[in-house]
Amino acid sequence: MSRANIKQINSCNDGICINKFKANGIKTEKYGVSLIWNDDLCDCAAVFTKNSIKANPVKYDIAQLKRRQKFKAIIANSGNANACIKEGLADVREMCKIAAEKLKSNPAQILCESTGIIGKRMDIEKIRKIVNDLDINEISSRNANKAIMTTDTKFKEICYEYKGIKIGGICKGAGMIAPNMATMLCFLTTNANLGANNSKILAQCLKESVGESFNMISVDGCMSTNDCIILLSDATKTCSADDFKFLLKFSTQELAKKVVADGEGATKFLEVVVEGANTKSKAIKIALTIVNSNLVKSAFFGENLNWGRIISAAGSVAKINFDNVDLKFEDMDNNKLVKILEKGDAMKLDDWSIMKAKNIRILLNLNEGENNATAWGCDLTYDYVKINAEYN
C-alpha cells in the first residue's frame, strides 16, 4: 500500500450521504441540529474523548454501544455541549426520542452528540422545534455539516471511493483541537463489510486510523469533553481490512487536516514530519510538541524564522543530539524546499520567503533511527485569542 494508490481513490460529491445514507440539518442563530440516518440498521464503531470529564451524550453513546452494535441514526447539535450538567442525561434521552419520532424509528437505535458551551442546560425545546422544522425528504450532507459548526469557518466534508469501498464524512472542530482528539464531532459512513464481526473489525480499524489522523492534530493543546468519531456502515461491500484501512486512514487524515487548516484564527497550516527517531513514540511526542508549542506557532504567524524554538520544543520532551539534526522547511504549494540545519549547522539563508508560505511542512530528521511521525497544526494568531476570549 503506497502513496501511489491514492491516485486510485476517487472523490465523490455525496459527502456523508453515500449509498442510502441520508442527512440534513438546520442551523439557527445559537443552536443547530443535524440528523444522519439510514432506513436499515447499520454496523457501528466509535472513538470518544479520553477526558475523564465526559459530556452526557458521550456517556450515553458509550453505554449504548456496550448494549448493541447496530444503529440507524445520529442526532447531533451545536450550541450546547451538554457537559458538566447533572440533569443532562435526560436531555440526551429526549433528543433520541425526538429524532426517533421524526424518523419513525426506535430511540434505542439512535446515537446522540453535542458541541458548544459546557455547564449550561440544553434548551430541549429549541432542539425539538428545529427537528420539527427539518425536511427529511431533502438530503444534504452540506446542511448536516453546517448545523454542527460552531467557530468553524469552513465546511469539512469528504467522500472517497477505492476499489468499490466508499467512505463519506462530515466533521466540525476548530478550537480545543488537541492530541487525543479535539472538540471535534466527526461522523463517517461507509459500505465496508469486513465479515462476521464487522462492527468489531470496523472499531479496530477506526482506532488505528484515529491514532494517525485526529490524534496527530493540535490547535491549542486542549482536550474536549465531547470529542467523538462515529462510523456507520451499511455493510453492502465485502472487502479486505487492509483496503478499508488504507481508505479510512486517507479519509480521516484529510478530515483532520481540514480541521487544523480551519483552526481558530489560523493563517497558516503546518505539517510537522519527524524522521529518523529511534522509537516511534519519540517521533510522535516530538511532532506533537512542536505543533503544540505556542512559541513555534506564534513565530510562524509572525513569519519569523526562529528555528531555535523548534529545536527547543523537541529537546523539551526527548533526548536530542543537536549535532545530528537536519531541519528543512517546505512550501507545500510550490514544492520549494529550504535547508535550515544540516547536522546541527545553521545554513546561511539569503532568501527567507519560505516563511511567507501558507502551507508549510517542517521536516526534522534526528538521524538516529528509523521511526517517523507526522502531526498537523496551525499558527497562533490574534484571532485565536479574540475568538476564545469572547466565546460564550
Add this chain to the structure above:
Amino acid sequence: MSRANIKQINSCNDGICINKFKANGIKTEKYGVSLIWNDDLCDCAAVFTKNSIKANPVKYDIAQLKRRQKFKAIIANSGNANACIKEGLADVREMCKIAAEKLKSNPAQILCESTGIIGKRMDIEKIRKIVNDLDINEISSRNANKAIMTTDTKFKEICYEYKGIKIGGICKGAGMIAPNMATMLCFLTTNANLGANNSKILAQCLKESVGESFNMISVDGCMSTNDCIILLSDATKTCSADDFKFLLKFSTQELAKKVVADGEGATKFLEVVVEGANTKSKAIKIALTIVNSNLVKSAFFGENLNWGRIISAAGSVAKINFDNVDLKFEDMDNNKLVKILEKGDAMKLDDWSIMKAKNIRILLNLNEGENNATAWGCDLTYDYVKINAEYN
C-alpha cells in the same frame, strides 16, 4: 513553620547585594551584561533546565559544578542565548575570561549564563566592550537585573531576612515560562551556612524550593534551553536547614510570582489552588494543566466566566468525579470569594464582577483526598502573540 512566620520575614532593599555581594550591569540596545560577585569564594548550588538541548553556558556550568563547589562570580548576558551553536562553548570560556580580568579573579571561579535568541553566534566583542565599560565600584542590584531583561517589563528583585538568614535575588523571564522552569535566569545570594556540606545541603534545599515555585509557574508551556537558578552563599550565618528552606521557599515563590505577573502580554495574574486530591502528583498535574490551558487563559483575558474550560482541562489529565467538585474564584486584592460550583452544581451568579479582578485565585476542590498544589500563571492576550510573532 506556618504562614504566620512570614510576618517575621523582613524585606530589605539590597536586592542581590546582601552582605558583601556586589553586582552591576549595563543594558545596551540588543545586548546586556551583568556581573554578580564576591571577593571571597562562595558555596554554590544550581538547578538547570531539563531540556535535552542545553545552551552552551548551561553545559559549561554543569561541568564546572561537577569539578568544584566554590565560585566567586557570575557573568550573565541578554541578547543571545548561545544555544544550538557548535562553536558556542569557546564563547562561554571567553566570557568567563573577560569577567575574570575585570574582577582580577580566576576564570575557573566564574559561572556564565545567557538569554536571548537561539542559534546565533554570540557577539563576544560586544560583551567585552560592555564589561570594559562596567563600573565595578558602583554596586547596583537593579542595574544587574536590568541588564539581563529581554521581553521583561518589570524588575524582579527580592531581598528578605528571617532569623538572621538573608536571601537576595534577581530574576529575568517573561515568556517560555513553563513547568520545569522557564527561559528564566535567577541568581540568588545568601549568608546561610548549613554545616560542613554546605553546598550539598544548599543544593537539596534549592531543588525542593524550585519544585514548589519555579516549576509551578507557566506562561506558555514552553521549556527553554537556558533556564537556570544559581545560588551563592558566603556562609557567614550558621542556621538550621528548616529555617533556611522556609525563607528560600518564600523567596523563590515571590520571584516566581513576579515572573508570571510579568508574563508576556499578561493582563491578569492567576493562582490555581487544587485541593483535596487523592495524590500529590495528581494535584500538581491538574494545577499545571489549568494554568497552561490556552482556553482557560483566553477566557480570563476576555473576563468570560467559562468555568467548563477549567473542569475540562482538569479532566483531560486525571480522573475527576465532577459530582464532588467545588470551584471558587477569589479576587485576591479584595478577599472577595465567589462560589462557582458546589459538588458539581453550578451556582446562580448575579454578580460576575469577579472576572474583572486583576489577581484571581482559582480554588478547585476535588473532595477526594488530602493533597494540595498551587500553580501560578497569567492570561493569554493579543500582546503575547504580538511579542512572540515579532521577537527575533
